[in-house]
Amino acid sequence: MSGTDTALLEIRDLSVAVGTDEGTASILDGVNLRLTPGSIHGVVGESGCGKSTLIKAILGLLPARGRATEGSITLQGRALLAAGQKSAAQSARGRDIGFIPQDPLLALNPVFRVGDQLREAMWQYGMSADDPQRNQPRAVRRRVYDQRLVELLRAVQLPDPEQALQRYPHQFSGGQRQRLLIAAALACGPQIVLADEPTTALDVTTQLQILKLLRQLARERGLSMLFVTHDFGVVAQLCDTVTVMYAGQTIESGPVAATMSNPRHPYTRMLLACHPERSQELKGIPGAVPSPLRAPSGCRFHPRCPEMVADCQRARPEAVSGAARMVACVHCHEVAA
């Protein structure tokens, strides 16, 4: 891998374990991921592959009984995940990393005005890292922040942006609420936006509009975006690069076009084949994602893999990296760009 210095967010060998009543579950196992400035990076995998735990780890919001056992998360050279450094991730939330949640219908607090909720992070962090308003009296700040929010609401194409701040969440439709949440993610001027399947809960036409909006906003504002989804179609429309996850491991990554046209890992190939527009006959993947309590040895995909050989069960396959691509499969010895 080259150009470590250009990564905005870098995750190295991250492993996360969560204690449950039935034992310790290994949710993430040696996850690697790089987000470069101005790019949109997709993270794709079936449900239960650890995508949302990855997001929680970046935000420093692992569940009470969960902890990172190994690895590091670095944001612009600052360690977000180091023993006893809860505050690093805490102060990154909202300020350096904007977050767009999965279900806009459930994410807004029903009993507070939209404006109160959208202003909340700004009270804490201001409008940007070097916000001149920070020391102003509250009334002045509030006026400035409201102006900023109205601009953002206009940018996310919400109708009536001036009135929106005075209204309550239930007075907006699902698509409108997702626009509100996108504006909220941008309020403090973060460089990175984490999006957790932000279109899954919406209907198809709204999905398309939101994807277009996200792409436009990212381009205009030079944002980097980590976009988590289970849908390769969304990745194709939106992302520049992609990482494929399976059962808590990153198994393949690279530029979207190259990865989708020439997938190297059997799982990536099978996942792509699940898409009706990409293959003639609709195939599923036999079996199910293994429980993190009983993760298979070696390559975690081997019980479902049609190309399984004896070595797959023995040890985790070495990741093979070339220019911008990475594959972790015993059948793969070198990757070209």
Place this chain on the structure above:
Amino acid sequence: MLIVRKFLRDVAAVLGFVIICVVIGIAIFGPFLLPHPDLVFDSDILRRFEPPSAEFWFGTDNLGRDIFSRVIIGTRGALMVALTVVAIAIAIGVPLGIYAGYTTGWPAEVIMRVTDVFLAVPQLILALAIAQLAGRGLGSAMAALALTYWPFFCRTVYAETRRLRHTVFIEALQGLGASKTRILFVHVLPNVASPIIVRATVGMGFTILTTALLGFLGVGATPPNPDWGLAIAESREYLPDVWWAATFPGLAILITVLGFNLFGDGLRDLIDPKLRRSRS
């Protein structure tokens, strides 16, 4: 038995269960365990106001009666009264609640309006008034308590039955042509049993408290009944010197009610595990 294991893990609920068992044991076997069986009802003026000692654990009262023995005997009365009141309240409230919840039409409407009116007046004031006007005594007090307590059961059961009525399985039974009585007693009643049990358990504690208050105010048990509330009332004029005469009957109330409340609380957690979900 997963449910038993789950219950055993709840220390507070197990404590409540143990207290209830001990209290019931005392109620049944108490008369055989008395240190001074002769000093329960008969007075011994020479021994009045003796402080707690090895001979009289809880001391003696103004008539020289052994307070420990009286508290023991009082247990039986307290449990019997509470059990009777709760049983009558269930006998009235549950059928009415099931009926009103399952049917529509004016009888159901009337039942619920009457229930609402009862619930709109503080139970204690009504119970006190009825107990007094029906003639003082334990019998009237019990009738008054039962008469003002059934609406609470009726409300609970009504809400639960209403909820059940629209569930798939009841609708399926109706589709199969099961008779109304059969549905009500064989299918609805067992399903509303758990909230009834929880309410009855907590209601035992509540009724013991209210009965004691009635006894204290003088519209419940009459002397020489060793009723806990009455004992506290009788001891009041000798305060603060004879502190033990008021303290121990009150502690008996506290521990008994605590037992029922802790146990009821644990049962509620078992039946309605919503609040037990571990947060992640």
Place this chain on the structure above:
Amino acid sequence: MTRFLLRRLLLALPALLGLLVLTFVLLRVVPSDPSTALAGENATPEQIAAIRKAYGFDQPLWRQFVVYVGQVLTGDFGNSIFTEQPVLGDITRRLPATVELVLAALLFATGVGIPLGVLAAVYYNSSFDHAVRIVTVGGLAIAPFWFAIILQLVFAMDLDWLPLRGRIPVGMPPPPTVTGLYLIDSLVAGRFDLLTTAARHMLLPAFTLSLGSLASITRFTRAGMLETLQKDFVAYEKAAGYPERRVIWVYVLRNSLVATTTQIGLLFGALIAGAVAVETIYDWPGIGSYAVQAILTSDYKAILAVTLVVGVIYAAVNIAVDIVHALLDPRVAEQL
């Protein structure tokens, strides 16, 4: 809001009519012969007959009911047998004392109970949570009348720190009446000496009365918080960088308070029951002790009036709870 209030008042009317029927039936029909009860044990048959006539018990039931409703609507509750004063006057004179006591108890119970419930939920299943649970279950298991006696025993009789009974010492003139609440009236009058005296008298009764409510409010706040903490918006608020304290104490709490206010409304019955016991023991001149006195002396008209007044207050409390709901939750407000 005005329309909502009007509609709520209209809705309360049938309940109040029901209340009239209930009190009538229970107090005039249930006792086999109220005149005998009224006349006392040693009354001659002539005396009983005279009472029967005086109270109209010789009239047909429906007629008695009509007369009763007419009297209630004109505010004519008759004279108390015991105080020989108009019952309504007795009650209005005594109501502020109870209101002051109940408000103080409720204020203390919410002020302490809500933070306790929040903390118990935040530190769910910790030893703090268990301790809170045992204390709250215990608070509901204590007989208020016994607890009042024990507090008197310790703090008034033994330690002599606080007064034993009453609102102010016997013979001391109360502050000039503005609200009828001594604490507020003495503040208005600038009488800080009276304020301290009244507050000291209030301490034990209010604390005794608050115990049950404190336990209920704590438990319901805890339950509401636990439920709200599971919601998606809490996870979002944390992820979006809201300060953690604000998430708990502002965003989650306000959602949970909807359930707590319902509980505060339901507590009213328990508070009145508590007030009956507490006022009797501390000689608090409110309607709780008045009710006991009326009941024990079979002061028939006073019993009816107290029951009705308390029922009306109860209905008012329920309307107030609905208003607070609407203030807490905009979705409720829209349905009004």
